[in-house]
Amino acid sequence: MNYTVTESATPSIMLQGTCSNAGKSVLTAALCRILLQDGLSVAPFKAQNMALNSFVTPDGKEIGRAQAVQAAACRLEPDVRMNPVLLKPSSDTGSQVIVLGKPVANMRVKEYVQYKPTAFAHVQTAYDSLAAEHDVLVLEGAGSPAEINLKAHDIVNMQMARYAQSKVLLVGDIDRGGVFASLVGTMELLDSWEKDLVAGFILNRFRGDESLLDPALEYTTGRTGKPFLGVVPYVMQLGLPEEDSVTFKESIGRQMPVRDDALDIVLVDLPHIANFTDVDAFGIEPDAVLRVVNSVENLGRPDCIIIPGSKNTPGDLHWLHESGLSAAITQFVEAGGVVVGICGGFQMLGKTVSDPSSIEYVAQASSDSHAQLHATQQGLGLLPLRTVMGEDKVLTRVTGMHVPSGATVTGYEIHHGVTEIAGSANALQQAVTREDGSVIGYGTACDHSFQTVWGTYLHGVFDDDVFRRAFINDLRSRKGLMPLDGVQASFSIDPALDRLADTVRDALDMQQVYSVLGL
Template identity: 70%
Template sequence: MHWFYERKRDTASTMPKHKPDRKIPALMLQGTSSNAGKSVLTAALCRILLQDGYSVAPFKAQNMALNSFVTPDGREIGRAQAVQAAACRLEPDARMNPVLLKPSSDTGSQVIVMGHAVGNMRVKEYVSFKPEAFRTVQQAYDSLSAQHDVMVLEGAGSPAEINLKAHDIVNMQMARYADARVLLVGDIDRGGVFASLVGTMELLDPWERDLVAGFVLNRFRGDASLLDPALEYTTRKTGKPFFGVVPHVTELGLPEEDSVSFKEAMCRNMPKAGSCVDVALIDLPHIANFTDLDALSGEPDVRVRGVRSPGELGRPDCILIPGSKNTLGDLEWLRRTGLASAIEQMGRQSAENAPEIVGICGGLQMLGRSVEDPLQVESDGRNDQTEGLGLLNVHTIMGPDKVLTRVEGTHTAFDLSVCGYEIHHGRTQVGEGGGVSPCVVLPDGTAAGYSTADGRVWGTYMHGVFDADEFRRAFVDRLRSRRGEAPLGRVVAPYSLDPALDRLAAVVREALDMSAVYRLLGLS
């Protein structure tokens, strides 16, 4: 079962006509940098407040991420906000992340407002659009907060990015609108955290400093008492207290919050004890929704490792091509690096121990014969048609309308239920001559993926396909059998976010001065 199908609670995505007279209690987590751990700490505080009896909701005005999720009403939000919603035991809601930016190049992004794409914009275009976006952000916050007791907000990057402050809609401007007190989070694991905290405060305007209630150190390893002199000095220098020191938590079991964390986790993914199925994940330049691999990498007999060159490919049991925000560009990258040729060669091997090759969403499109983008939905006009890997006899054409839907179906090779969500512009059809068959079928008979006759190459549009415990184990056992090992035949690592969120909440509750947090919020 998919992790978000565990609990369901209806939420309405309607906007209020009038601004409420009074703001509800709100706390905001901002960071001295990106990847400081704001998303995870926001989820932790959401779960703590829920455990203590409050109706709480998360909010991030603007998120830039290639990890996204689909709400029940077919809208797209950042995956981190979906996890935070799970911490609150709420269904994800577009109001929790009213603006989502999905980078498609170094200078441009697809802009998604209230869950629907409004176009691709370069930086200057988006800056001009921001006043309109902020009005939508304010309406979304007012509507969502009116239904809850307390809000936990997340900032983005750093509030001290002085080149962005003039048109900020996600950090201090949002905190001021929400009447939220700010906790500034620093990642001590990176080094230089005290200089970052003091430097951030120095670059803030006086009114912004007034919103900062204090600091939180994150990801500390060792004896926290050794930090006392530095904490005391920083408090004297800034006038702001520390609310706690959160320890470094390993193997938490939650989706990585961004690509930085994800790639670091892949680098740390050392061989596990005993024999492991070897899954080579193609680390595409525009990799998207890489959290599709979380449940798979959590299996004790599976190792997922990132691959960016043919020399790193080795002889895996499975090659997995993930989603992409720029399928045509990433196909060209596969050809430039030589990975395309290596994957094609392995895909045409007939040996019994040849690797299984799997594509998810953009990966499915890449496995086909061609990908066309006549309307330049993803491409820049220089390459509106690209040859695929040719391992599946399917063709994809990008269209202007994005498919956004939650789906349930059956993986035909195992006759097991799978569920997840689809986010894609492409429409994929079987080519002349056939040779492929549906491998994931929805209740109405629609194919959500295709496979070769022997089942060794297959792809699906369903994100989260590996979250289903029984299917995932059957898939891993098939790989075990191909390498000559006995299948385990039972679920050994159930995938659920709820226990992980409870463990996270316990760690953060112990590390933070929650009495001070509640006083800050004006809650008993």
């Protein structure tokens, strides 16, 4: 694939990695905040993102959650131009392709490869438009630029850097080991023009005495001709949403000690889990422990089970039944346990989920063990609701109300399904409504502030500090614990971004960074 180059490029710099989860997204956010602090108008850009964590822009379009965080680092509203192509996997071989914030189609890998020239034309237009409005752009790559099976149709790494006339900083994660081999090996697999774009290396997530690295740094620079621009320490409790599911998946089944005076909150890890960042805020609460489980054996005896969003609700419902978790969740509710469903998890709480047009399940490969699922899947049956997947996708920011408590809640909706009452509504009560009174959540009937079983389409519902504390205090009361007065933790990423920027500024040679930018 041959691409043209911009005639007059806005200063830019790109962070690429030796692998996925090397820390590119976080370092991109850090550089965005540093440049903003230094008085520049800066914006993030990622040509193509494959992620199930997404976010809705103010104009009702969908981008990767990481670019929304990076926009916050720039103190900008999220803009679809920051992530013009988003891929949301719905199976091992297929994804929903979202271009400029709107779904285009469900495509398998070979279909998407054929579509890439069209996608890149949209990428170029978006980049040029965004670059024209800012002093500098910080670009993020994806995976590794040395994936030689993908390089011929690359639109996110070196080809994007060449189009933007951007130099590249190559990031390696030293915490996982083998980082120097990864850096040298990546350079060995790059073409000569790609090597010329690399301005230097960054080591990320280092623990220990930095002086011990000197021989390795000198050797690697001598071997590649590329300098190190800094060694970034491992930042504990970063306080930012996870972009990649790698770290999230590593926590599955991990047995964390739960104090008698703390709450045990379980998140079910669905095979096609989406927007698992909806529960991030529980991680900062002093009286809550968040566990991620994907089996009955690891379920334990929690105080609350949260069923998150899914990019393949019918398939994940099938998995819940097959794994035995659906029966365990039902027994948990019968014993008085609290269950909350968000988006796809909300849909699963009902009696049925139908996907007659294969809106979510169309990308399944024939080799998939669940490829022949029925058009209608039995839900958990905890609420008298039914959901039907439709062609139209709801993408909207919401300010609404949690009906039982009267609390204001904010967030965003991303879903294809339409959920309606199925049968008698006597055992049902509204849980969440929009400002206009339309219902986006139901739960069991109750006469106090929180229902035993409830769900909502509202992503980010627990991000509000006051609402989250009220919910936790309700769980405490059910457990026989006294409520804690007032907000105990503030879930604001802005202070976290400042702390991150301070750490990265101290670690990097910012004079070299500015030299790379030509500023």
